[in-house]
Amino acid sequence: MGEEQRSSQAQQTEPGLCASLRRLGQHGLELLQNRVELVSIELEAEKLRLFAALAQTLMALLLAIAGLGLLSAGLLLLSPEAWRWLCALLMAAAYFALAWYCWNKASRSLSQKGGAFAGSMAELARDRAALGD
Secondary structure, three states, rough: OHHHHHHHHHHOOOOOOHHHHHHHHHHHHHHHHHHHHHHHHHHHHHHHHHHHHHHHHHHHHHHHHHHHHHHHHHHHHHEEEEHHHHHHHHHHHHHHHHHHHHHHHHHHHOOOOOOOHHHHHHHHHHHHEEEEE
16 A cells, blocks of 8 residues: 555656656647637738728718719709810819829828737747746
């Protein structure tokens, strides 16, 4: 019975290199799992953000085309016959200027600082610093 107690105590404490390596491996796998989950969450959030931006952009584009078409037709019908060409050219120039402004604003909003995986990159940098690299 005394020998059984000693062997059970040895199994409970498990001192040595193997136990340390096993714990280190477990912690490493847990850390890797956390990082993969973080990347997965950030990828899903980025996908949702891009889909929402695309849906809103398409809806705004459709409504803007309908509104501008009706407004342009109304303004051209109200303008005197001699000035219709000038009014059409001025409206076209205004529409192109607004389209350029909207394009620049959309491209700026999609080029986010830090990129899509800024959180993951920061976590990996912290891990690298903690490991003394």
